[in-house]
Amino acid sequence: MEPAVLSDQNVFPTDEVIFAQIGKTRPLWTSFFEDIHARHPEFSEEWRYYNDGKSWLMKVTMKKKRFSGSP
Template identity: 45%
Template sequence: MKPILKDKEEFPTIENLANHLSQKNLALYQQLLEEIHACSFKEDWNYYNDGKTWLSKILFKKKNLGWISIWETGVKVTVYFGERVWPQLVANELFNKLEANDASIQKSGKLNAVLIPIQDETSLHVAIELVNLKKNIK
């Protein structure tokens, strides 16, 4: 599985994403944006030279709450948690929902990345819950 938005000149508009995503995944992506905007979050697409791919930050004001990436298999949301707040996530009932929705956890130094593939409405809502938890966690 690889990220697919590799062309620096091809900004990830809905029209461009329609060339890369199935109808179902494009609809889920559009629904994800609607949910993000309903929470007063915004997406901010940038091309990153280190990974040679487009990624979108999920922002609340200036706080980065997570990332949206586009893969061969669809859309993923990734949220990072530091070691200090990680126990709060593990203790939260949301943690069981993450496991039930094929989320994966990758530890990188002092950060834990939670990756959620957006496969249906349930996983989409779990991703939004996770982003909200990140916003509210102190």
């Protein structure tokens, strides 16, 4: 079993933290978000820490519609 990532409430998932975890897939992550923002300027993401799961998760919305998923 892999160790939990993004589980420290005191460590906000900045780009540096995310890129340290995703390694060589960084260009894919960057390209994905650049493309989404270009096509849908109303798209927004927000990191939140959830105590019930003891993990940071990204909340993604487009206008008022929320999307969910996990990496």
